Amino acid sequence: MSVSGSADVRQRVTKVLEGCAEEIADRWVQLQQSRAECRAPAGERELREEADAVVTALLSGLGTAVPIEQVVNSHEELHRAVTDLSLRRARGGASPTSTSLAVLALKEALLEAVQSSTDDPGELFSAALLLNELLDAAGALSFATYMEGREEIIRRQSRQLLEVSTPVVRLWKHVLAVPLIGTLDTARTQVVMESLLQAIQQHEARVSIIDITGVPTVDTAVAQHLMQTVNAVRLMGADCVISGIRPSIAQTIAQLGIDLGGILTRATLADALAEAMKMTGGGVEPGSYALAPR
Numbered sequence: 001m002s003v004s005g006s007a008d009v010r011q012r013v014t015k016v017l018e019g020c021a022e023e024i025a026d027r028w029v030q031l032q033q034s035r036a037e038c039r040a041p042a043g044e045r046e047l048r049e050e051a052d053a054v055v056t057a058l059l060s061g062l063g064t065a066v067p068i069e070q071v072v073n074s075h076e077e078l079h080r081a082v083t084d085l086s087l088r089r090a091r092g093g094a095s096p097t098s099t100s101l102a103v104l105a106l107k108e109a110l111l112e113a114v115q116s117s118t119d120d121p122g123e124l125f126s127a128a129l130l131l132n133e134l135l136d137a138a139g140a141l142s143f144a145t146y147m148e149g150r151e152e153i154i155r156r157q158s159r160q161l162l163e164v165s166t167p168v169v170r171l172w173k174h175v176l177a178v179p180l181i182g183t184l185d186t187a188r189t190q191v192v193m194e195s196l197l198q199a200i201q202q203h204e205a206r207v208s209i210i211d212i213t214g215v216p217t218v219d220t221a222v223a224q225h226l227m228q229t230v231n232a233v234r235l236m237g238a239d240c241v242i243s244g245i246r247p248s249i250a251q252t253i254a255q256l257g258i259d260l261g262g263i264l265t266r267a268t269l270a271d272a273l274a275e276a277m278k279m280t281g282g283g284v285e286p287g288s289y290a291l292a293p294r
Contacts, residue, residue, distance in 0.1 A: 009126040014062045016113050021059060025051035027109040032102050050085055054106065057081040058134075068130060072137040079141070086142040090149035103142045107135040168199040174206040175276045177269065181214030189225040193232050200236045207276040208233050211269045213244030223258040230263055239279055240264070243272035 029047045061075035089099040114127045233240045243266045266272040
């Protein structure tokens with residue numbers, strides 16, 4: 001058994017934690033506030049609540065029979081306390097480095113507490129080895145959790161931007177339109193499809209217009225995405241019209257041999273709206289516009 005994993009060392013550190021948990025938490029908060037490299041965006045009260053949770057969980061983990069090198073990842077309460085800390089820092093805009101350094105600052109607070117309880121160099125060395133093993137694992141977990149949390153935030157923000165950039169517009173009773181601008185890739189197609197299908201159900205739409213005037217080019221992949229959206233719209237019981245077929249896009253589609261024969265297409269959004277009005281019995285002529293009734 002390694003020195004850091006011996007029962008005597010573990011009991012000694014656990015006893016120190018039991019005797020001065022509040023002081024250790026206070027010292028940890030102080031270290032974080034005094035060092036710019038691990039300063040958190042949270043206030044002192046939030047930091048203290050965070051510190052109390054981690055120190056309490058650490059004490060609980062040390063009191064189990066789980067090997068010291070596995071405590072952080074195997075003890076549920078301690079694992080949750082460290083991951084919650086990291087996710088809060090990620091949402092607050094702290095850097096991954098400062099988050100890991102904040103966790104590692106707890107090591108210093110614990111070492112100071114152990115040092116004040118004994119003058120024996122051997123005991124101090126053994127305790128330092130144990131705390132290094134324990135808190136280094138916590139620091140690694142906090143870094144990994146932070147990165148996962150930031151990636152999730154970025155994915156959510158990207159999706160929100162996609163939703164904003166692909167609005168579903170109600171042009172008339174039973175008529176919806178989706179003006180697309182920019183590249184139509186798989187992720188955006190999914191967002192467009194979900195938003196459009198929800199709007200069809202909400203407004204009881206009978207015709208959906210997909211306007212690609214703002215799509216710079218149409219290749220095989222874009223055509224496939226359009227076909228997927230059209231098929232999904234039809235499954236909802238609505239018809240679909242694609243507008244914005246410019247001469248250059250028409251030529252490209254023809255050269256690529258893309259079959260859009262089963263889809264109603266129009267050159268402009270105005271033409272598509274006029275066709276949609278005919279399909280729904282509105283009888284509006286091309287070029288005539290009116291505000292959709294609310």
